[in-house]
Amino acid sequence: MFKKVLVAEDLDSISITVIQALETLSIMEIQHSKYCDDAFLQIKKAIQDNNPYDLLISDLSFKVDHRENKLTCGDELIEAVKKIQPDIKTIVFSIEDKAYRIKSLFNNLGINAYVSKGRNSIPELKNAVESIFKTDEKNISPELEYALNDKSLHEIEAYDISLLKLLSNGCILDEISATFKNTGIIPNGSSSIEKRINKLKIYFKANNNVHLIAIAKDLGLI
Amino acid sequence: MFKKVLVAEDLDSISITVIQALETLSIMEIQHSKYCDDAFLQIKKAIQDNNPYDLLISDLSFKVDHRENKLTCGDELIEAVKKIQPDIKTIVFSIEDKAYRIKSLFNNLGINAYVSKGRNSIPELKNAVESIFKTDEKNISPELEYALNDKSLHEIEAYDISLLKLLSNGCILDEISATFKNTGIIPNGSSSIEKRINKLKIYFKANNNVHLIAIAKDLGLI
DNA sequence: TAGCCTGTTACGGCTTTCCGTAAGGTAATA
């Protein structure tokens, strides 16, 4: 079994249970951080001490409070950690169940397992830990397996996300066009952007821009 | 101390910790439900058995799954419970920290305490339980006290919420006007609705309707 | 090279939103 595990989770009501669950798996050393920045520093220090972590279990969203943090969410934490310790195993444990989000975690961050916080997630979390210790296969909550096979999600790209974000910030077409030109994103003609928004509206069955943003927000795309 | 307490919480990772915390307060009987419908039935049965619950600790949002449920969220659960047992004490334990939401829980549902799930929420939850057992005062997470005093929230009424919801569903002004006329909501002139939307845009510092809906979604108003 | 396909950009009209102005209605007050 893994020897040294770090849990990055802000809610005390959850971290307590997670740590107890890990203890039942006879893991020797279990550490816990309430902030992403702290988690990153602990992993960094463990490398320097020549006693690195085997596994990182991280939440995705962390509450903002008085503290200033460089890393504000689990995505950023994992990305930063992989840069200094590429071989560390990672499990994401989050309430998030949007296929798009989960998909990108496997594809872009190379996480080893995704466990969705739910009515029976502690046994699932234990299984995931055991499973990725034994094999190197990817592991995902049973009810979320459909996510990786959802073809439709291939069609929504980073370009669309940028577009939707700018729209949701109140930008008009010309402003979006200018922004894309400045950052070198193409296509950036206001007409092409208009067309792309139109495609998104058809895809998401939205009546207008307002409706489109409401749907994108509900889906967790932005 | 309270003798009989019900915890309505879907996430096992949280309910386990909450129950452990209640046990340290020497509460004799602690029950737990993962669904609002189950919680309601348990409370109903306890009344029939002449052994009612003293306290209900409930989450607000519950994940949807295969099961069909009449009560889908904590708000609905508490409202239903108060109808059959008006004197029951209620604590809401939720990640929600939007002032508007919390305010309406105290004012509309008459909850006794609100504890926000956070980095130190288990001690806060224990304090809340002890506090409302001793006194009959309202109790709220320290960092959320500002919520009840936030004057600005008085200005956002049910009318605005209906309006924002229709907007977010892709309705245009004339459709909203027609809907309001059908349901007897006034003002319902398309011009007045336009003005009202304008006020909301100023209030929330939104550039346009799209921006407004994005903000309303972020604030959890809709 | 000519033809075809695809994707980007441009243009024009039509609708909807945006925003200021003004008319009508009601209620409180002098």
Added chain:
DNA sequence: TATTACCTTACGGAAAGCCGTAACAGGCTA
């Protein structure tokens, strides 16, 4: 009753979004 204040509704011009058409460029194929 007259005045005032406030709210609702109506109207109109400007701005932005909506949607179809067309021009242009690059890549592929015959």
